[in-house]
Amino acid sequence: MTRPRRVAAGAGAAVTGQVRLLRRLPAEQFAFRGLMLLTGAAALLIAPGGRLILPGLVALVAVPALLAGVLSPDGGAPAVVLGAAAGAWTIRYGVATAPFDATLAVAAALAVHHSTAALCAATAPTSRIEPSVVVRWAGQLAAGLAVAGGVAAMLRLLGRPAASVPLELAGVAATVLVVAVPVVLARRG
């Protein structure tokens, strides 16, 4: 008299699964995913600098990725959001001097989005997060933001050199080297 229920198939099943997952999220997971959504949306809003035609379109394309990243942060969606925000920013300003406040806001939003996505990806979706983990995560994030803010403030006080393409490329290359070299060395060790 009892029969197994038919399993919903296709896209409908995926949506149902995601809705069911959202209902089961504990409060802390909900808060962190909310923070991801807020910071990602802020970065995608600020990065085009009010220009809708090309930078705005690039940011708009990343909106589905933002939603997908909130639902499954361990996938590639958060990277798409970061890339789209950086791309929109580069297209908007190129080698021209960007406004200081907007730069700082985009950088902070992207840093928080990235860090929150990493935390959510490291925990199971239905997982409770111990306060010690949150404290450690918040400390690391705050330290990173403080260092970046300090450097930015110092640069503002020192004054900026004139915009130049080779200088910007050299800066990007130096940043990549500073981050990548220790990682490669550590992995070899």
Next chain:
Amino acid sequence: MARRPRGRPEIRLAAPTRALLEGERVDAVVTVTAADRVDIASVVLLTPAWLVPDGAPLAQAVAVGAGDEVELAFRLHCQRWGRRQLGPAVLRATGAHGMLRCGPYASGVGLVTTWPLREEFVATDALPRAAGLVGLHGSRRFGEGTDIAGVRPFTPGDRLHRVNWRVTQRTGRLHVTSTYSDRDAEVVLVLDSRQDLGRPPVSSLDTGVRAAAAIAEHYLREGDRVGLVDIGQHLRRVRAGNGRTHLVHLLDVLLDVRPLHWYDLSERAAIQLGTASLPAAVPAGALVVMLGPLAGEAAFRLLAGLARTGRSVVAVDTLPADAGPESDTLWTGLAYRLWQLEREGDIVQLRDLGVPVVPWRGAGSLDQVLRDVSRAARAPRLRR
């Protein structure tokens, strides 16, 4: 990166080792140990059906210091009887500020046993043909028997061969050795597990198993002998016995009860043969309590056969009140109504044969019925 973890973290699962009761809450403890610091240790405990988390989710993220051992307790609620595998617990570790990840690492698994005892069954002591002072098996009542109950002072009426001379000599007063009386009351539980109607955890099989466990516990506690026949599984019989060990044995057998699938044709044929020979296998003086949804001709035929051979038979109807067909087509309702009418007619015929049919209502379900059966068993019989 300089302080990145070099060894892999370990995970262990400690499942409850004792048998649990339905509705009981229990902790499963997962231990995570790491030689180096782990920023985030994400632990997920996999649980079977009917062993559900009690409030908190079954996943937790913790930080583990170098050389530390972190214990995580997951509270579980046992909702249904059975033997189930708990675990494994799965660990994924993240270190070096999220740059390094490892896992998943799985712990071992545990076996959780949940006994089908939810409510206490109480019945009047009206057992048909309970020969109080004869037989081979002990009861809890004092009287003439072989099992020693203790030593007590002599009272008028005690037999002289019961005098315990050693104690009498030591105390200076006459003492006798008292014994338990031997009883010959035997209860045979016949469980019809061929079908499982309704939705777990209140399906017909659930009710049948719980009722069988409760009745067995009650009569074994009273010192009677209880046997079990599962007609859903060929040759699955437990001989009548008594005592606590026998109860554990019965519960152990009940844990493995499964309904038959429609494609188990050879099993069905074997069961039909076994069912046909059942009346001959049940002792003449035993009280037969059949538990099942009373669905299908075979169950009624078996009950009628037992009643015609002069045995005291009680049928416990375990069909849930809300059981019904799942699909709702044009003819489903009508067909179900016809089935119900046919079933009610069969139950009336059973009653005419002297087999009381009672729905299971927990404690006291069988009081009135047992009194009636007992009275009927004591009445003079006409031998044909």
